[in-house]
Each structure stands twice: as structure tokens, then as C-alpha cells.
Amino acid sequence: MSARDWKELPNRYMLREQDRHGGIPAVEEMPEPLPLVDISRLPAADEAAKLRVALENWGLFLATKHGIETSLLDALLDGGREFFHQLPQMKQEFSHQIGGSQDQPIDWSERVRLAIEPEDERDMSRWPNYPHYFRDVMQEYVCKSKKIRDQVVRAIARLLELEEDHLVSMFTDRAITFAVVNYYPPCPAPDGVFGFRPHSDGRVITILLTDKAIGGLQVCKDGRWWYNVPTKPGCLLIFVGDSLEVISFL
Template sequence: MPSEPRVTLQELVENGHLDTVPEDFLVAEKDRVKLTEDGAAKVELPVIDMAGVEHGVVVEQIRRACEQWGFFQVKNHGVDLQLMSRTQQVFREFFELPYEDRNKIRAVAEHDALPDEGYGDRFGVKESNSANWSDRLRLYTFPVSGRRYELWPQHPPSFRDTVEDYCEEADKLTSRISELISESLGLEPEFLNDYFAGRSQQVLQVNYYPPCPQPDVTMGLRKHSDNNSITLLLQDATVGLQVKKDDQWVTVKPVEGWFVVNVGDQIEILSNGRYRSVEHRAFVSAKPRMSIATFSAPADDTVVGPIPELLRRAEERPRFRAIKFSKFKKSFYYAGWAKAPSGKDHLGHLLIDQD
């Protein structure tokens, strides 16, 4: 029997039912954000101009960013700025709809599985000790045959056309970034795109962080790495993203018209650890915040392991066991974290003893 969904966090906040943070959302003192003590506050993510004159310079910037950060920002990326703005607007309008309208596409958990698509809170089941002050709308967008349009909002009326156009452009940008990452690893530009040709998927996830009465005791999203290959993140103007760098949390300042890009766990596996997926988290404030993440990932039946060409060239042994992506996702969500990802513990079981 499907689990009975609880009222979303957004609804509770907007109806004035929460003047303090409930116990389920409290995080340990050591995990709380202390912006006044942010020692890395003046450090900023690398910024890559994708219209840079010298292609080789851009490739080298990508290499350094992937090795040293696992994150970077891109500008002059080719995605129409007006389309980005329209996409943000249709999602704002969706989250401004009455709860009854949003709830028509509610994500529902079947048996003990996590709800994977639709609208709801982070995990949507009462047993989930998520401690995440956020709701979300999650949609499978590529391949087109996998779209469940019955879970796409009907309002605003421009939603479907706008999101389809945006996802198409995000896919093109991800392909260009994949080419640059391939080159930065010393491979042919088309290597990663060919590797995933016909074996990839795109998932769009909009995270909505309602205003919080006690921002210092909870988190919008706990620390984690992304389980996919490449993530494009479109932020609104409210600050909330932090990236871990040299054991310090760096706050990422949103810039209109830019994307934040990060490599996920699959790139770490494919590169045999040359490039690392990096922990990041989201904090909240008295202001609402929305971010739009586009995840590029292998198809569920794709087996991912270290790239043989890289191993042969460097005469090195594989550091990770190959694994089917569907099995990897299961370990990501169920590896003893009370159904909520935290940190990078899920990669540990894939490491091969090098002794």
C-alpha cells in the first residue's frame, strides 16, 4: 500500500503552523552553519568563460577546477538568458499555487521505496529522518520517452513548453562540458558523450526552501555529493549553497545568468579518482529560496567503472569496482543514513584495496 503523504513543509510554513523548527528537522551542533565563522568566505569558485578565445586555456581551467574543487561556475555558456529567467518564473508560479493544486502531482512512496518523481517534501514519508528544510519538484526529462507528463504541472500554462526548451538547452550545455572534461583527461572530446550515448538520462529537480523561523538550527539540504555524472545548478538571488574546500565551507554567491557546475560520483569513478565529487550543502534563512538542478546520469542499467584508457596510460590499478548505476543509487539512498544521503560514505564500498 502507498504510504500516506504528509503535508509538505511549505504548506505548514505558509499556514503559520511553524514558529519554531520541529525536532525532526534539527541538526547536530557540529553540522550547523555559522556564517560569521566562515573562514573561507573570501574564497570563490572558479569561473570559466565558455566563450574564451583560446580553447586550450578553457580545457586547462576545467582540469584545474575538477581536480581542485569538483565545482565551478560558467558564464557565456550559450543558454539563452531569457529562457533561464522564464524557467525560474514558471517554477516560482508553480510553488505559489494553492496547496491543493500543487498536491495534484504529489510524489507517492510505494511500499518502502522512496518517492522519486512529482511534488513533495524531500522524501515524503514519516519514517524519513531527513532533517532537510525543503520541498521539491522532481521530473524525469530525458529520454523523452520516459517523461510522465501527468506529473508535470498544468499551471502556469507555459510550464511544459518552457521546461522542455530549458531541458533541451541544458542537455546541450552538459554535452559541451562533457567534451571539455574528456579533453581535460587527455581523451578525445567525444569520449564521455560516446560512452553514455543511448545510455543516459536527465532529471530535473527544483528545490524550494521555505522561510525558516530558526535558520541556525536546521539545514535546507545536508552535506552530500551528487550520485550522478554532471549537475547544472541555476540559483535564484538568495544565498544558500556551500561547497566544501580544504575542510572549510565556501559560500557560493549567485550570479544572474551563470550556472554552477559540479562533477558527480560517476565522474569520480570513471576518472579513477583524478576528479572527485565534492560535498556540498544548502542552508536556509528567513527568505524563501529556489534552485533548479539538472542532473545528467547514466541509464539505470549502465555499468560504470574506471576508464580503461586512463588506467593503461598511467599504468595504474583501478581504485573503484565497476557497478550498475541502479545498484549505486540504491546504496546512495539506503546505506544506513535513515533514507537520507549524507557525506560520501556511499563510495566506500566500491573502493578496491590497493595493498
């Protein structure tokens, strides 16, 4: 039986009271709009200033004019939905659930984790082959996302008054990159589960494509409040990861 067919929530998914936001209250809206950064204009001083404010205040921003066509983003979202709407026995080879121990509940989500780089370790047989276009769409998205990554990291280097390629040059051809596709099925008790438990991203940056109509992502600011992160069709959410925060202080 698929999780979306369950009428009651299995105990292994249920949150303990102390897990809920870690005791930090949640609020509905951010106190100010999340900065919208035009990637195509990042060398411009006014756009770089927006990027600085976004990263200093939030560690993330909404990216517009990033060079990925809306049609490609829509195809990727549609492909993910089609894959996760298959019968469980048809997708179990590729998808997996995260978490689960005596002390930690299982996330209420299905997940596909695809190895992207190093390229010689990319095993296409481990990528979903349904729908038929999914692999091609994902490969194109990955290629264009790498260009966005480099543009953003170069812009951050300039903000730090470094040579523009200083941070990019730290990447090697053995750098580890993953694409993760998450699906959150309808839940009979949504207030009692984590779709994705609280965490920080350990990589350099994370580029996130969110569903156009469904929110749910929250970010913790200053260890005091959880804020709902808005979605905006055609935009990407870009987060600074722990690794970039560390190397930017070297």
C-alpha cells in the first residue's frame, strides 16, 4: 500500500513533542520579502548589493533570469510527479526513505538521490527511466545548474574582495554533487510528521526547484524563529551551504 493511501499514521513516522521545531516557534511570513536576484546581472553593483543583503540576512535568495527555461523546469517537476505516482513496486529500485531509528522518526517523504559528480561515477542505470524523458531533462537541468552555481560563487568571491575565480578554483573534478528529488505524499496527520527534518546543507551551495503551487519549506533565522519560505514560479531558491561558509573565512 502506498503511503498516500494510509488512513492512520504509523508510529514510526510520529514526531515526539521535543522534535517540533526544536522548541523554536514558527511564524507564517518572513518579516521582509526574500531578495530576488537577477542572475544575468550579477556583475552589476545593484544586483550584487541585493545578493549581499540576502546572504548576510538569510543565507538564501530567490534567483530569477537564471538561464533555465520555464519549459524545462516544468518538465522536471512533471517528470518527478509521474515517477512518484507509479505503483510502489515500480519505483522501489530507485526511491528510498530517509531516517528511522529508535531515537529518530522516519521522514514522511519519498526520495531519489542521484550521483552527478564525479562524472565517471555517475551510474545512469540508477536514474529513473520513467517517464521516458526524465533522464534527459535531469541531465539538461544539471548542466545548466552548474553554470548558475559558478556564477553565484564568483559573485560571492567578488563580494569578499577576492579574485572572482578564487572560490571556483577550489572545486576539483572529484567534487561530489548530488541531485535529490523529494516527494511529499498527502498525510493523514501533517502536523505530526517531518517531510524533511531540520538540517543545514553541508555542500557549497544548494539550488532548489520548488513546486509552483505548494509551499512548506521553512528556514530558521538566528536560532529564534522558523519562517515560511515563499515560492515563486520560474525562480530557483539558492542556499549557501556550510562548506562555502567555512571556506569564505579562510
